[in-house]
Every structure is written in C-alpha cells, then in structure tokens.
Amino acid sequence: MPVNLAIIGAGMAGLSAGRELRRRHPNLSITVYEKSRGVGGRVATRRRDGFVFDHGAQVIKAQDADIDRLLHAELPSEGLRRITQPVYIFYADGTIAEGDPTLNAEPSWFYASGLTQLAKLLAAGLNVQREVRIASLRREEGTDRWMLFDAHGAHVGTADAVLLTPPAPQTAEILALSDFDPVLRDTLVRELIHVPYRRCLTLTLAYDRPIERPFYALINVDRQHPIAWLAREQTKGTERCPPGHSLLIAQMAGHFSLQQWDTPADELAAAVIEMAGMLLGEDLSRPMWYDRQGWRYALPDGIARSELLNSTGTGLFFAGDYTVGLGRIHLAIKSGQEVAAAIEAWLKR
Ligand SMILES: Cc1cc2nc3c(=O)[nH]c(=O)nc-3n(C[C@H](O)[C@H](O)[C@H](O)COP(=O)(O)OP(=O)(O)OC[C@H]3O[C@@H](n4cnc5c(N)ncnc54)[C@H](O)[C@@H]3O)c2cc1C
Known part of the structure; x- marks a missing residue:
C-alpha cells in the first residue's frame, strides 16, 4: 500500500524535509499544505516598481x-x-x-x-497545495491514519504521517484543536506553547x-x-x-x-x-x-525538544527553527533534513 505523508508549511523546514524524503523515497506520496499563496514562509521576496526586496530573511x-x-x-x-x-x-x-x-x-x-528562489528550488517536484490552512487533525476511525481539516472544517486529505512545521505557537494551536490521545496532545502542546x-x-x-x-x-x-x-x-x-x-x-x-x-x-x-x-x-x-x-x-527565543516531539510513535513529526532554538535559514533546512531521517526510520518500522 502506498504511504502518504502530509507536510504542513512550505517554509525552509517543510520544503527541505519534503525534498529529502522525495529524493530517498521516490514512491512516497507527499503533499505539502501551505496557507499562503507562495512558498518560503519567513523567506519572502516582494516586488514593487522595478525594485525586488527580501523583507523577511536577508x-x-x-x-x-x-x-x-x-x-x-x-x-x-x-x-x-x-x-x-x-x-x-x-x-x-x-x-x-x-x-x-x-x-x-x-x-x-x-x-x-x-531569496524565495531557494524555496522554489527546494519545492521543485513537490505537490504543494497553496492557500490551504490546516486547522486541525483527527485520527481516521478504525485506522492509524491522520485526517487533515482546513479552517472551514473541510476534510482536505488523509495521511499515514504528518510533519508540522509552522512556528511553535501556531503548531500548538493546530494540535490543541485536534482530536487524538488527550494525554499525548497536552504533552506536545505544553512543549510547544512555551517557546517565546x-x-x-x-x-x-x-x-x-x-x-x-x-x-x-x-x-x-x-x-x-x-x-x-x-x-x-x-x-x-x-x-x-x-x-x-x-x-x-x-x-x-x-x-x-x-x-x-x-x-x-x-x-x-x-x-x-x-x-x-x-x-x-x-x-x-x-x-x-x-x-x-x-x-x-x-x-x-527558546527551544522545544525535538527528541520529545519526534518520538511519539504516532506518525506525527515536527520541524522548524524553534527545534534548534535560533532563527536561521540554514538551521531550519537542517531541522527539515533531520526530521526526514526520523520519518524514514519510522517508515521502516
Ligand atoms: C525579519 C526576519 C529576518 C530574518 N533574517 C534572517 C537572515 O538574514 N538569515 C537567516 O538565516 N535567517 C533569518 N531569519 C530567520 C529565518 O527566516 C527563519 O529561521 C526560517 O526561515 C524559518 O523557517 P521555518 O520553515 O522553520 O518556518 P517558516 O518560514 O515560518 O515556515 C512555516 C510555514 O508554515 C506555513 N503555515 C503556518 N501555519 C500553517 C497552517 N495552519 N497551515 C498551512 N501552512 C501553515 C507558513 O505560512 C510558512 O510558510 C529572519 C526571519 C525574519 C522574520
């Protein structure tokens, strides 16, 4: 049976994880859900009157x-x-x-x-669904799969594993609205919510x-x-x-x-x-x-423990600069590459 991975967020962490997993597992079905119109997240380029500028990361x-x-x-x-x-x-x-x-x-x-060129290069070949804001997750009845819902409550996809990459407070918000083991959910939310x-x-x-x-x-x-x-x-x-x-x-x-x-x-x-x-x-x-x-x-200005977040055994995974504790493009990319290795190990379980 083909394995599906959903990635929430097309920033550096989500795209680098998607790229890495696609490279290692060409048969893995990967869908990236991004709330904005473009890819890159805090790596963002704007154009105006012949000027082009990076107004996020420089x-x-x-x-x-x-x-x-x-x-x-x-x-x-x-x-x-x-x-x-x-x-x-x-x-x-x-x-x-x-x-x-x-x-x-x-x-x-x-x-x-x-700089969004980097995001576009990382996104090449990935299925990115733009302007889809994931609001909550729920376990599919009778299976271990995850159902993803948008802000209107519409079911937008189902996946065996979900990688969440929005900033920690936004990831905590998604989990807080999600329906799964309440003890695990509270543990994860507590770990994420304290990151300033x-x-x-x-x-x-x-x-x-x-x-x-x-x-x-x-x-x-x-x-x-x-x-x-x-x-x-x-x-x-x-x-x-x-x-x-x-x-x-x-x-x-x-x-x-x-x-x-x-x-x-x-x-x-x-x-x-x-x-x-x-x-x-x-x-x-x-x-x-x-x-x-x-x-x-x-x-x-703080860190959440990647080893705690990424060892739940439930098919939920987490990446982003907050798992490193420093806002840098290269560190967000590395966090994506590292979580790709954790997802790969989980796939082989
Ligand atoms: C002003 C500024 C200047 C910076 N300067 C530098 C610099 O010069 N050099 C440097 O190395 N770093 C810099 N950084 C930091 C760097 O941009 C970040 O560390 C890095 O881009 C973070 O990547 P990420 O993937 O972890 O998160 P993000 O880029 O935040 O990606 C998360 C993605 O998830 C999406 N998302 C959020 N919620 C949802 C949802 N519910 N559903 C679907 N999608 C969702 C977001 O739209 C976003 O695309 C700067 C940051 C800022 C803001």
Whole structure:
C-alpha cells in the first residue's frame, strides 16, 4: 500500500524535509499544505516598481558543509550571489564601527531574483497545495491514519504521517484543536506553547537617489536601539534596484516591534525614517514609497525538544527553527533534513 505523508508549511523546514524524503523515497506520496499563496514562509521576496526586496530573511550563511553543498552543487546555483560588502555594527547612541572581520569573512549568500528562489528550488517536484490552512487533525476511525481539516472544517486529505512545521505557537494551536490521545496532545502542546518568539516590524524604503556607504548593513550589537538591522538592499545588484536608486530595509527590534505593532503605517514609517536618517547622518524624508511588513513570529527565543516531539510513535513529526532554538535559514533546512531521517526510520518500522 502506498504511504502518504502530509507536510504542513512550505517554509525552509517543510520544503527541505519534503525534498529529502522525495529524493530517498521516490514512491512516497507527499503533499505539502501551505496557507499562503507562495512558498518560503519567513523567506519572502516582494516586488514593487522595478525594485525586488527580501523583507523577511536577508541572507543565508553556509559555513556548514551540507548547506554549502546543497546551495552550490545539489540545487541549480544560477543567480546565487555572495554579499561583497561588510556588515558594520552600531550602538544605542548611534555610534557606528567596523564589524568583526572574522564574521565578515564568512560568506553570506542571496539569489539575484530574491531569496524565495531557494524555496522554489527546494519545492521543485513537490505537490504543494497553496492557500490551504490546516486547522486541525483527527485520527481516521478504525485506522492509524491522520485526517487533515482546513479552517472551514473541510476534510482536505488523509495521511499515514504528518510533519508540522509552522512556528511553535501556531503548531500548538493546530494540535490543541485536534482530536487524538488527550494525554499525548497536552504533552506536545505544553512543549510547544512555551517557546517565546520575537516580533519584527520590517520597513522597506525606496529612494530615487543613491545612498552610498562602505557597508552592506548595520547591526545593533547592544540590542538597545529600536532598529535591529538596517540594510542597503541595492548592494544585492541591479536586478534589485534601478541604477541611481536606493532601497533600505529596517528591521525593528523585538521591544520596539511589540510596542508599535498597531501604530498606523504612516506614523510608523515617519518614526523609522527619522531614526534611520539619524543613524546614517542623512535626510531620509520623502522616500518614493515605503512598505510595512509585520512578522508576529519572527525569531524563536527558546527551544522545544525535538527528541520529545519526534518520538511519539504516532506518525506525527515536527520541524522548524524553534527545534534548534535560533532563527536561521540554514538551521531550519537542517531541522527539515533531520526530521526526514526520523520519518524514514519510522517508515521502516
Ligand atoms: C525579519 C526576519 C529576518 C530574518 N533574517 C534572517 C537572515 O538574514 N538569515 C537567516 O538565516 N535567517 C533569518 N531569519 C530567520 C529565518 O527566516 C527563519 O529561521 C526560517 O526561515 C524559518 O523557517 P521555518 O520553515 O522553520 O518556518 P517558516 O518560514 O515560518 O515556515 C512555516 C510555514 O508554515 C506555513 N503555515 C503556518 N501555519 C500553517 C497552517 N495552519 N497551515 C498551512 N501552512 C501553515 C507558513 O505560512 C510558512 O510558510 C529572519 C526571519 C525574519 C522574520
């Protein structure tokens, strides 16, 4: 009998797990359910008026040999580029200094057409059902299989195993609404619900003039400034930004993002423009346009135990950056690859 695997979430963890299992078990039937229109999750690229920008994750680090091989050998590497300018640091008082040369020597990668290219490459050949939000699961009567239901209560699929990859609080929400062994369900929900996440407001600012600096980005190292990260996205190349123009990406600190979450976009943009202008020592008023994005679950500030989550013997599996305890693309990919090995072992049981 063919085995079906359902993957909830087409972010880095879900797609890398799906890709790995498809490679090892071509006969395994895999369906990925993704609530959004596109793939990538927090790896997200937007386009506007000839500008292309990554308003979620900015770059991928690949010091790890497996990730390096994935990017450069296993996946097509067309459009894969390296950040060439350094990241400088800044403090709460606005002082800017050159960054750590060791960290700056580590390669950071992006795709010319946007980081979602990586998600598209990982998703190649996978059956991804977009705009399907999985709300709950239930055991099929008389079998060990899992039935998946969407937000309207409609049955969207049945699978032998289910891999859940949304951020921990969203995964906990799905389980809390699901119908299966209540003791196990409560254990899993408790493990997931305690993982705290930092919010992040991202403001992208487009200018019809050059804003030249000797760095790609500035990072706040004392974590006391409202801006956590300020990048010059135009350094990613002319595919990203028309010549003579500039594109700044301000990622706001967790404390600021939480306080200003409901601030009207115009008011927020004005405040961020002023702070970014002070930092760069330049009048940044009158951008061509700005774009606001709010990431409710931007970065995990804690960890859930993968060994507890992935040893239930029920066909439920879990992956995502929160199982590593750090929000990084390469770690989310690794968590997907690791859970693929656990699913493979379960299939052979
Ligand atoms: C602003 C920002 C900047 C960052 N910068 C960097 C960086 O420069 N470098 C770096 O390495 N990392 C960075 N990160 C972190 C990195 O993006 C994440 O760690 C990584 O992408 C997480 O992948 P994931 O698969 O675990 O989760 P996600 O990307 O969150 O994927 C989960 C997927 O599940 C989907 N989903 C959720 N609920 C449901 C449901 N009920 N049904 C169906 N689908 C559902 C979501 O839509 C999403 O596609 C950044 C993150 C943010 C937010």
